[in-house]
Amino acid sequence: MNANLRAQFPSLNPASNPQPHGVRLAFLDSAASALKPQAVIDAHSRVLSGPYANIHRGLYHNSATTTAAYEAARAQVAFFLGLPVGGENSLVFTRNTTEAINLVAHSFAKPRLKPGGAIVLTELEHHANIVPWQMVAAATGAVIRVIPLAADRHSLDLSNAEALLRGATVLALTHMSNVLGVRPPLTHLVPLAKRLGVAVLLDGSQAAVHGPINLTELAKLGVDFWCMTGHKLYGPTGVGLLWGRPELLATMPPYQGGGDMIEQVKLPTGTTFAAPPARFEAGTPAIAEAIALGAAAGWVQQHGWAAIQAHEQAMAVQLSAALADLGFIEVYSPPHTGIAAFNVRGAHPADVATLLDQQGVAVRSGHHCAMPLMSALGLPQGCLRASIGIYTTAADLTQLAQALIKAQRLLVP
Ligand SMILES: Cc1ncc(COP(=O)(O)O)c(C=O)c1O
Incomplete structure (x- = not known):
């Protein structure tokens, strides 16, 4: 460079x-957090100093402009991640990777887990891909099973992987370790999990920064959820992404309730929810940060x-x-x-x-x-x-x- x-x-x-x-x-x-290029800083400050307004709720010019920029950022990131046109609807803006994993743990896994059920993790995981699963395991009576590190201390010991995955609900694993830089053998593990009916979540926090991600290809392989955090990809803090297989997102209840994620609100009950991704974006999101994340993706792509x-x-x-x-x-x-x-x-x-x-x-x-x-x-x-x-x-x-x-x-x- x-x-x-x-x-x-x-x-x-x-x-x-x-x-x-x-x-x-x-x-x-x-690997902890990347520095920010001027293009991202400028994109962020343009939102705050330009025709700013809250999104999805005003008919006036500034609100429409900011809404368009927010949704354009979603489309830009979808393109960056190899999704086809329309694929942006399966991309949820979250606060970071941590929130994306909590969302899947609580909205996807928790309703499906029963006492004695299982979640499979690996010994390579960041705490963000451990603790949310321990919380839903504790709440449901499920257990955590762990694919251990192999004797070479770099790779995973897959000798018992099939037994560990059998009967599990989710396999949640890193796409690239934040400590060793290694990548688990997805072409082996993901099809194995799918064959056994286990949903797969990939933590793409590190992988997203060092090479192209093609979510269309990962979906074909059998990945069901993939997530990343904006601040490692030269973007701002406070924004991350969850991609989910559309047919799974459609079955998932909201993770948080509030404005912007509803279809109709009734008292005392009877509230209905918007379709994904809005269903999972309760309240005012990190508007400027999401737009700046779109700029970060564009900046990386330009290089x-x-x-x-x-x-x-x-x-x-x-x-x-x-x-x-x-x-x-x-x-x-x-x-x-x-x-x-x-x-x-x-x-x-x-x-x-x-x-x-x-x-x-x-x-x-x-x-x-x-x-x-x-x-x-x-x-x-x-x-x-x-x-x-x-x-x-x-x-x-x-x-x-x-x-x-x-x-x-x-x-x-
Ligand atoms: C592999 C991996 N997963 C998850 C995270 C958590 O990211 P965040 O704190 O932005 O949610 C990190 C960040 O250090 C990471 O490297």
Whole structure:
């Protein structure tokens, strides 16, 4: 990627943004949340400073204009995700991935679960794809079954997958791990789940950022629900997406009640609900954020996945090589995924992260909202995670390596 691209991210511009500790910023925490390009910031502020009004409820010009922009963003994101024209009606704007998974857990799974029923998760999951399922399991008397990590500590052990899936209602799994960067073998697991009558939810939070998503193809494979969060795709916080198979969404009761999701409201009872997606968007949504998410999808598309992937792959190779060259790093993720999970031998990850920060290097440390995975990896203190984004450069990775050398010298006797 060229300097011109980095210049589109104001957070990386030392002139407009004082650099931490007066040192050049090497931002290597995109897996937690990505920086925002000016095009997204502009799209967001255009809504707030332009002909703004609430959506779906006013006949006057500003309301019609904002409503059109909100629905156009839905169509733009649908196109970005490989849905055909009309497919946007199966795309629900949520607050984030977390809300999308809670929606499916409560509206789809809960009414179908019975005592002794089962939900299948994997040991790779983010807490957002664990806790909502534990809540509906507790409420219904269902159990959680877990596909464990394999002995290589990178992949899933599928030897017992069929038995785990048998009789389950839902298989909920990540499309790409936020700690190891690995992708579960969907072409094996999804058809197996379908053959056994198990609905499949994919958490696309990380996968959506690093390559094209084709929901039409995923639906053909057997995926029933897919979700993502806007802020990792260079979009704003406060907005995410749930895609659901239209025939399933049509059977699901609303997750929350309120304005904008109804057909008719009667007292004392008898209220009827709008068709999806409106049924699942109660109250005033994140209007400006949804429109800016549409702009983020457009911005990514304008750069093109081929160029983005070529650049990210080069950075991923360099990141793995930089860590391997140091000689004092324990790496837990497989090479070249673009998300490196590691520790400095003999040092606590929080201490290392603090020393990296003082040298302008931003990485995540801790359990990465994946405590069960940390346990499976035997890392009670967690680990460090460096993750790349579209704006990552070789200079960022050199800065990381140099900062790690200094941290190791200071921390490890
Ligand atoms: C794989 C994965 N799932 C879910 C989430 C939750 O995203 P959010 O907090 O935006 O709902 C994240 C974010 O860290 C993630 O990486």
